[in-house]
Amino acid sequence: MRRALVIPLLSAIFLAVFLSSCGKKQEETTVKIGVILPLTGLQSTFGQSVRKGVELALEEINRAGGILGKQVECIIEDDESKSDEAQTVAMKLITKDKVHLIIGEVVSSSTLAIAPLCQRYKIPLITPSATNVDVTKTGDFVFRTCFIDDFQGSALARFAIENLKSKRAAILKDVKSDYSLGLASAFANTFKEMGGEIVNEQAYTAGDTDFRTQLTSIKASDPDLIFIPGYYTEVGLIIRQARELSIKAMLLGGDGWDSPKLIEIAGANAEGTYYGTHFSPVEKEPRVQEFVSAFKKKYNEEPDALAALGYDTLRLVADAIKRAGTTDSEKVKEQLASTTNFPGVTGDITIDENRNAQKPIVILKIEQQKPIYFATIKP
Amino acid sequence: MNIFIQQLVNGLAWGGIYALISIGYTMVYGVMQLINFAHGDVFMAGAFAGLVVANLLPNKTSFPSVVLVFLSAMLFSTFLGILIERFGYRSLWRKKAPRLSLLIVAVSISLLLENGGLFIFGAAPRSFPQIIPLKNYSVGGILFTNLQLLIILTSLFLMGILHIIVMRTKMGRAMRAVAEDSEMSALLGIPRERILSFTFALGSSLAGIAGVMVALYTPQINPLMGLLPGLKAFVAAVLGGIGSIPGAMLGGFVLGEAETLVSAYLSSSYRDLFAFLVLILILLFRPQGLLGKGVVEKI
Numbered sequence: 157m158r159r160a161l162v163i164p165l166l167s168a169i170f171l172a173v174f175l176s177s178c179g180k181k182q183e184e185t186t187v188k189i190g191v192i193l194p195l196t197g198l199q200s201t202f203g204q205s206v207r208k209g210v211e212l213a214l215e216e217i218n219r220a221g222g223i224l225g226k227q228v229e230c231i232i233e234d235d236e237s238k239s240d241e242a243q244t245v246a247m248k249l250i251t252k253d254k255v256h257l258i259i260g261e262v263v264s265s266s267t268l269a270i271a272p273l274c275q276r277y278k279i280p281l282i283t284p285s286a287t288n289v290d291v292t293k294t295g296d297f298v299f300r301t302c303f304i305d306d307f308q309g310s311a312l313a314r315f316a317i318e319n320l321k322s323k324r325a326a327i328l329k330d331v332k333s334d335y336s337l338g339l340a341s342a343f344a345n346t347f348k349e350m351g352g353e354i355v356n357e358q359a360y361t362a363g364d365t366d367f368r369t370q371l372t373s374i375k376a377s378d379p380d381l382i383f384i385p386g387y388y389t390e391v392g393l394i395i396r397q398a399r400e401l402s403i404k405a406m407l408l409g410g411d412g413w414d415s416p417k418l419i420e421i422a423g424a425n426a427e428g429t430y431y432g433t434h435f436s437p438v439e440k441e442p443r444v445q446e447f448v449s450a451f452k453k454k455y456n457e458e459p460d461a462l463a464a465l466g467y468d469t470l471r472l473v474a475d476a477i478k479r480a481g482t483t484d485s486e487k488v489k490e491q492l493a494s495t496t497n498f499p500g501v502t503g504d505i506t507i508d509e510n511r512n513a514q515k516p517i518v519i520l521k522i523e524q525q526k527p528i529y530f531a532t533i534k535p
Numbered sequence: 536m537n538i539f540i541q542q543l544v545n546g547l548a549w550g551g552i553y554a555l556i557s558i559g560y561t562m563v564y565g566v567m568q569l570i571n572f573a574h575g576d577v578f579m580a581g582a583f584a585g586l587v588v589a590n591l592l593p594n595k596t597s598f599p600s601v602v603l604v605f606l607s608a609m610l611f612s613t614f615l616g617i618l619i620e621r622f623g624y625r626s627l628w629r630k631k632a633p634r635l636s637l638l639i640v641a642v643s644i645s646l647l648l649e650n651g652g653l654f655i656f657g658a659a660p661r662s663f664p665q666i667i668p669l670k671n672y673s674v675g676g677i678l679f680t681n682l683q684l685l686i687i688l689t690s691l692f693l694m695g696i697l698h699i700i701v702m703r704t705k706m707g708r709a710m711r712a713v714a715e716d717s718e719m720s721a722l723l724g725i726p727r728e729r730i731l732s733f734t735f736a737l738g739s740s741l742a743g744i745a746g747v748m749v750a751l752y753t754p755q756i757n758p759l760m761g762l763l764p765g766l767k768a769f770v771a772a773v774l775g776g777i778g779s780i781p782g783a784m785l786g787g788f789v790l791g792e793a794e795t796l797v798s799a800y801l802s803s804s805y806r807d808l809f810a811f812l813v814l815i816l817i818l819l820f821r822p823q824g825l826l827g828k829g830v831v832e833k834i
Contacts (some may be wrong), residue, residue: 365753376538
């Protein structure tokens, strides 16, 4: 009885899938790009920002006539900020929608989950913002358009020595975060190589709220700069408590600082601190200003770093497909790998031999409760 | 040497806070033989009551509004403490339920308050408005802020008042009598349940004030902030000798200082580890605590 029902049902499903995939193959009039983002769940603010950037780029590309005479179609999938869900939607995009390329994910853990799939099915994967070193080590089909933690740490050390003339630095890192530890060790290595001295290294744990003990020790070793590679929640409190203990040293951090919340928490104490990030909406460069005004027109808000990365990623992909002259994944992959000096709004992007983006870091300085553009550190 | 003293000053503020919270544990244990694990969350509720009131006030930094924030936190947590006792523990207590049931209720109330807080305020940390503008003082190279001073002085002052209440008033005498022998005190006409209620109110009001002080000191609060300080205050109470008020104060200050020194001279990652190591060692080698005697007059 039961089996009698199952077999026709299954064959019906197979037939439906078969017919629909046949149908799609015949009318391949668009360039299909899958986008996997955390649109809901824990990282939803990141996912939403990237989606806005991608959709703005899509609109511009299609208005200019698309790629290879075809319109571009983005199939955007939500993985609910879960890496197993990311794998499910990646399989769907590859096998059912037959996309030519996938953009995603936003965070490193989910990107690491889908990278082996894309490698196996030979679909190029390009992530706008996963900074973990291992992501692109998966294989030659995996790329990224952001810088990696190692690069960011050492670029910030160069900035500390060359621009801020720092000689004695202290580090206060979050022992619970790979991001923070990676940045801290890259910073320390470059700082020492360039003749600086790390005078003190202290640790905290994400979720702590009182850092006076560590800061008192740091103060005793009299550094001229404190490097704090962490996320804005704790960093805001650290900045505040450092100034309370009348620590005069310069304070420097990475893209984990990049949130209006930081200034809200630290208040006036954040004055004169520096951090590195991917993008600044106040940079004077014309292509940045064009992007910012187009973004404001469409969404009625300022683009953040992730929106800019999403925008750059789709445009870089379109450029690579254009150069390849085909949507064949092997050829697109080769063109992605040989991208040099692509003019993005997050700086000129060059893909290196490890498929990571070589690009400048923007340094912002907080002045009068606002991050302002301070410098660009070239790779 | 300066740095060492500076670290001691940093530790003193946390010591005062732990002491204030641990008094609540110790008093409730004294009269009821119950570890009220919801006590840390009463501390959290006090901080949030302070936040709500502080956000409503137009002129946050004026003296009356500071007093109002402290007062409302104290009243709210007192009220919460009385509610917990009345609806959580009293009927079990009347029925002479096993102490395990009371403990389970305590843990449930704690989870209820935490998740209720998450439901109302969300998980994202809230920054507490700076209702007391910060001032730095320096004495012989040792820095301290008006907040640290406020925390230490307020906690010492409140403990002084508590001492007077327990030792000099009729209510305090009744509390001590219930702690000494609950059955006998009931036979002699002491309204036992009213005393219980009073004990909860007193302990919770101190926790509420501690909540606002932490909120001002760090200055960031979230619905789970009561968990760790609550457990540590419990450790402090055991360290000093549970049931003993001077013991709770001593335990609080010792734990605050010890934690600060551990994190200053070893690593901050060992801070929490150390606190609970202390608990285990004390229970192994001196279960009655530092100031506890074999059989102690509790409260």
